[in-house]
Amino acid sequence: MDTIFALATAHGKAGVAVIRVSGPLAHHAGQILTGSLPAPRITGLRVLKDGQGVRLDEALVLVFPDKQSFTGEPVVEFQLHGSTAVVAAVLRVLSEIGGLRQAEPGEFTRRALENGRLDLAQVEGLADLIEAETEAQRRQALRVLSGDLGQRAEDWRRDLIRAAALLEATIDFADEEIPTDVSPEVSALMQKTMGSLQSEIEGVKSAERVRTGFEVAIVGAPNVGKSTLLNALAGRDAAITSEYAGTTRDVIEVRMDLGGLPVTLLDTAGLRETEDKVEEIGIARARQRAALADLRVFLIEGDDKPDFEPETSDIVLRAKADLLEDKSGAISGASGEGVSNLIEQITRVLSDRAASIGIATRERHRIAMLRAVDALQAAERFTLAGEDMTDLAAEELRTAIRALDSLVGRIDVENVLDEIFASFCLGK
Numbered sequence: 001m002d003t004i005f006a007l008a009t010a011h012g013k014a015g016v017a018v019i020r021v022s023g024p025l026a027h028h029a030g031q032i033l034t035g036s037l038p039a040p041r042i043t044g045l046r047v048l049k050d051g052q053g054v055r056l057d058e059a060l061v062l063v064f065p066d067k068q069s070f071t072g073e074p075v076v077e078f079q080l081h082g083s084t085a086v087v088a089a090v091l092r093v094l095s096e097i098g099g100l101r102q103a104e105p106g107e108f109t110r111r112a113l114e115n116g117r118l119d120l121a122q123v124e125g126l127a128d129l130i131e132a133e134t135e136a137q138r139r140q141a142l143r144v145l146s147g148d149l150g151q152r153a154e155d156w157r158r159d160l161i162r163a164a165a166l167l168e169a170t171i172d173f174a175d176e177e178i179p180t181d182v183s184p185e186v187s188a189l190m191q192k193t194m195g196s197l198q199s200e201i202e203g204v205k206s207a208e209r210v211r212t213g214f215e216v217a218i219v220g221a222p223n224v225g226k227s228t229l230l231n232a233l234a235g236r237d238a239a240i241t242s243e244y245a246g247t248t249r250d251v252i253e254v255r256m257d258l259g260g261l262p263v264t265l266l267d268t269a270g271l272r273e274t275e276d277k278v279e280e281i282g283i284a285r286a287r288q289r290a291a292l293a294d295l296r297v298f299l300i301e302g303d304d305k306p307d308f309e310p311e312t313s314d315i316v317l318r319a320k321a322d323l324l325e326d327k328s329g330a331i332s333g334a335s336g337e338g339v340s341n342l343i344e345q346i347t348r349v350l351s352d353r354a355a356s357i358g359i360a361t362r363e364r365h366r367i368a369m370l371r372a373v374d375a376l377q378a379a380e381r382f383t384l385a386g387e388d389m390t391d392l393a394a395e396e397l398r399t400a401i402r403a404l405d406s407l408v409g410r411i412d413v414e415n416v417l418d419e420i421f422a423s424f425c426l427g428k
């Protein structure tokens with residue numbers, strides 16, 4: 001096993017920079033740089049020197065024993081002055097020590113996984129935590145990192161293994177009289193697991209949104225003030241506005257944090273019949289993105305009708321409130337009237353949806369749980385079909401267990417890891 005090292009903190013100038021070394025030679029490397037390592041888990045202030053005795057930095061050094069570190073391997077950390085020259089010098093000296101090499105992105109975390117410190121879902125949680133930009137994202141990622149999904153998968157697994165064992169006992173003793181009919185207990189275990197899986201499956205869609213962001217599209221006829229409203233919401237001049245109808249063509253995206261939720265606001269082309277080919281393409285895009293968005297804000301002027309049927313939670317507002325006598329249900333990006341109300345309303349609708357999330361957060365989790373439910377439904381049918389079908393029911397139960405095993409990475413790990421680690425920063 002190679003000993004790996006990397007800068008764990010962001011690149012560039014900083015107050016402090018952390019370099020981590022992990023693997024069998026980590027303590028050896030630390031010894032070379034410090035002359036004398038501090039006791040495990042107690043920081044020591046040391047002058048770091050290269051092989052020729054040239055001073056590199058004065059640093060805090062932290063030693064983790066084998067099996068008691070983030071990776072589960074011996075680890076040494078150097079907390080350096082965060083200058084690019086200090087970091088470069090320490091990395092150079094480490095790379096000159098035999099048996100040491102730079103870590104690949106995500107390699108520390110991969111080792112934590114391989115050493116059983118984290119399961120696959122926790123690795124995903126860690127990736128999400130590092131990506132988190134809003135409160136809701138931080139809370140959700142931390143919950144996944146804490147291992148709740150793995151715990152739940154373990155409960156499901158235990159119940160299904162018990163059900164399979166009960167069925168297999170009937171197969172093994174098929175020729176003998178079995179004193180008790182196991183099917184009620186098998187059915188109950190499968191029902192309980194299916195119910196729990198179903199509710200987790202339903203929560204994934206919202207959890208995915210918290211992870212990647214909700215989309216809110218502003219739609220309406222040309223010139224009603226959509227782009228002006230977007231700019232007011234964003235607090236900056238993100239979209240071109242003008243008195244010419246048909247100004248916006250491309251979909252303009254603005255990332256925002258609304259009450260801790262990640263939201264991408266979409267400004268779209270004004271909807272109308274047009275001879276202009278380019279505008280027509282813009283309108284087609286507008287319709288498509290608006291239909292896919294999580295929520296639509298329709299701006300209407302005069303007797304306009306919303307151009308398409310709003311869904312229940314969609315928001316319909318009258319445009320240019322500043323020009324209206326009756327300002328009820330009206331908004332103005334130009335004067336700012338109604339803007340904070342709109343932000344509250346969007347936040348309320350999306351918070352309601354985010355409240356329904358469980359502990360599964362990814363499409364990968366949803367697919368694994370769906371596979372398990374499918375197999376359980378088949379097992380249920382075979383169980384009801386009577387004793388001849390018992391071995392088929394048991395086989396379906398094993399398929400369900402395998403599907404749940406892939407959730408936490410007991411199987412099928414490699415393809416998932418490559419995808420996750422592709423998004424990891426160096427040094428994680």
Ligand SMILES: Nc1nc2c(c(=O)[nH]1)N(C=O)[C@@H](CNc1ccc(C(=O)N[C@@H](CCC(=O)O)C(=O)O)cc1)CN2
Pocket residue numbers: 018064067068069070077
């Ligand atoms: N300096 C530093 N800060 C860091 C990390 C790190 O690796 N280094 N982390 C990395 O992402 C996170 C913390 N995660 C960690 C998880 C486990 C252990 C660890 O040493 N576990 C040992 C001992 C636990 C204990 O002290 O009780 C163990 O589990 O045996 C360290 C950090 C965030 N902050």
Ligand SMILES: Nc1nc2c(ncn2[C@@H]2O[C@H](COP(=O)(O)OP(=O)(O)OP(=O)(O)O)[C@@H](O)[C@H]2O)c(=O)[nH]1
Pocket residue numbers: 221222223224225226227228229240241242243244245246247248249268269270271319320321322323331332333334335
């Ligand atoms: N009085 C008033 N004028 C507004 C308001 N919002 C926008 N306008 C004006 O209306 C015109 C159109 O504004 P835009 O924001 O570009 O309208 P749009 O809906 O994005 O238009 P398209 O991109 O062409 O679909 C501009 O001249 C704006 O200054 C408002 O709230 N009140």
Ligand SMILES: [Mg+2]
Pocket residue numbers: 226227228239240241247248267268269270
């Ligand atoms: Mg516009």
